Amino acid sequence: MEPLLPYSHFENWVMALGIAVGSTALMYFVRCFTIRKLHQRAERSPGRLDEFAGKMLGATYVSFLLCIGVYLGSLFLVLPANYKIIVSRIAVAALVLQLVVWADAGLRAWRTQFMATHDDGARKASSLIMFFMLRLVTWTVAFLMMLDNFGFNITTLVASLGIGGIAVALATQNILGDLFASLSIMIDKPFEIGDFIIVGDALGAVEYIGLKTTRLRGLGGEQIVFSNGDLLKSRIHNHKRMQSRRVAFILRVAYGTPDAEMARIPQLVRAIVSARDDVDFERAHFFRYGEWSLDFEVVYHFKSPDYILHMDAQHAILLEVYRCFERERIQFAHPLSVIRVAEPSDPAGGWLPHTLARAGKTAPVADSTPARH
Template sequence: MEFLLNNNDLENWSMAIGVCLGATAAMVFLRMIFLRRLGDLSLRTVTRIDDLVVKMLNRTYLVLLLAIGVYLGSIFLVMPDSWRLVVSRVAVASLILQLGIWGDTALRGWRSQLLAQPGDGARKASSTILFFMLRLVVWTVAFLMMLDNFGFNITTLVASLGIGGIAVALATQNILGDLFASLSIMLDKPFEVGDFIIVGDALGAVEYIGLKTTRLRGLGGEQIVFSNGELLRSRIHNHKRMQSRRVAFILRIAYGTSEAQVTAIPAMIRDIVGSRSDVDFERAHFFRYGDWSLDFEVVYHFKSPDYILHMDAQQDILLQVYRAFQREGIQFAHPLSVVRVAGAHDPVGGWPPAGASPAELMKH
C-alpha cells in the first residue's frame, strides 16, 4: 500500500529526511575536523589568521546549518512553489546570517589582537571606531541582502540612505576628514607616539595622536597641535626611523697656505674620519675658491641615528682636525676684507688728476 502525505510517498520523505540529516551531519563533521586541525596548527604557529578562523568556526550555529540541510532535503519533495520559495528564502537568509556572524567574529577577533598590543590610548580609541564602522558595514550589508532575499524592494531604501549619507558628509566634512586621517595614521603608521618628526617649520616629539588632532612637544617645551588632515597633507620627516646620519661640513683654510699643505689636507681628513669604527667615510675634497678662504667639503655617514652620539663623534673629529692643523701649521680662514690703495700707475690710479678744475671733473 502506497503511503502518501502531501503528495509525497514514503520513499520521497525518507530521501528528504535522509538528505537533510546527512547534509547537516556532514557540515557539522567538517566543522569539527577543521576546528581540530586549525586548533593544533594555531598552537604551533605565531600567525593570527588561523586563530581568527578558529574563532569564526566556533561561532557556527547548528540551527543555521539545519536550515540549509532542510532546503537540500526539500529538493526531493513535491510541494507548491510558494512553499519551496519560503524554504529557499529561509535557507539563503540562514546562509547570509551565518556569513555575517563569521565576518563580525573575525573583526572582533582582529580588534582584540590589536588592542592586546602595547600602545597609546588614542590609537586604541581610533581602532575601536574603525572596527565599529566596519562591523556596521557588515551588518548593514547583511540586513539589506536579507531584505532583498525576502522580496522587499531595497532600491528606495538604499537611495534614501545614500542621500542622507551625502548630506551628513557635507555637513561634517572637516570632522570626518580628520577622523579618517586619524584612521589612516593608525593603519599606515607614518609615525607613532615618541617619534621625533619635522613638519614644515615645526619639529618635536609626538606625544598624542587623537581622533581629530595630533600634538607635538617642541624643542622649546611648547605644544604644537596639528589637525590630522592637515598633518597628512604635509611632508613629514620622521627622524626616529633614521638608520644612519649623513654628515657634511666645510673647512675653510686661509689663503697663503702652501701647495703641499693644501694637497695633504684631504688625506689627513680621510685618516682622521676613517679611524673611527662608528663612521663610514665618504669623501673630502678641495672644491671651491671662496671669497676669503680655500674651501674643503667633508662628507661621512654616522652609523647610529642617536643625535647625542652623532654630536660626540663630530666633536671628536673636529678636535682631531684642529690638532692636526696646528701640528702642520695650517691656518683656518676667517672673514676679512682687503683694502687696496691704488698707485699712480694702476689702471684706476692717478684719479683725480692733480690740479683739475671742477668743470673738467664734470666732463668725466
C-alpha cells in the same frame, strides 16, 4: 535535481528527512573536526590566521546547518512552487546571516588581537571607531541583502541612505576628514608616539595621536597641535626612522697656504674620519675660492640615527682635525677685510701678503675687522 517519487509517498519523506539529518550531522562533524585541527596548529605554531579561522568557525550556528540540511532534503520532494520559494529564501537568508556572523567574529578577533599588541590609548580609541564602522557596514549590507532576498524593493531605501549619507558628510566634512585621517595614520603608520618629526617649520616629538588632532612636544617645551587632515597634507620628515645621517661641513683654510699643503688636506681628513668605526667617509674636496678663505667640503655618513651620538662623533672629528692642522702648521682662515693703498710703482694686478712677507715688506693695512660667518 529531479525528485525520485511524488512528495505524497511516505518513502520520499523518509528519504528527505534522512538527507536533512545526515547532511546536518556531517556538516557539524566537519565543523568540529576543523576547529580542533586549527586549535592544534595554533598551539604548535601560533599564527593569527589559524586563530582567526578557528574563532570564525566557532561562531557557526547549528540552526544554520539545519537550514542547509532541510534545503538539501527538500530537493528530493515535489513541492508547490510557493513552498519551494519559501524554503530557498529561508536557506539563502540563513547563509547570508551566517556569513555576516563569521565576518563579525573575525572583526572581533582582530580587534582583540590589536588591543593586546598596542598600548597607546589614542591608537586604541581610533581602532575602536574603525572596528565599529566596519561592523556597522557589514551588518547593514547583510540586512539589505536579506530584505532583497525576501522580495522587498530596497532601491528606494538605498537611495535614501545615500542621500542621507551625503547630507551628513557635507555637514560634518571637517570632523569626518580628521577622523578618516586618524584612521589612515593608524593603518599606514607614517609616524608613531615618540617619533621625532618635522612638519614645515615645526618640529618635535609626537606626544599624542587622537581622533581629530595630533600633538607634538617642541624643542622649546611648547606643545604643537595639528589637525590630522592638515598633517597628512603636509610633507612629514620622520627622523626616528632614519637609518644613517649624512654629515657635511666646510673647512676654511687661509689664503697663502702652500699648494703642497693644500693637496695634502683631503688625505689628512680622510685618515681622521676613516679611523672611526661608526662613520663611513665619502669625500673631501677643495671646492671654492671664498671671499677670505680657501674652502674644503668634507662629507661622511654616521651609521646611527641617534642625534647625540652623531654630535659626539662630529665633536671628536672636528677636534682631531684641529689638532692635525696645528701639527702640520696649516692655518685656518679668519674673516678679515683688508684695504691696501697702492703706490704708482706697484705692478698692475695687486699683491699677496705672503709675497710681500718673503720680500721683506709689510702690506699697508688700513682696516681689519671681523665679518659674519
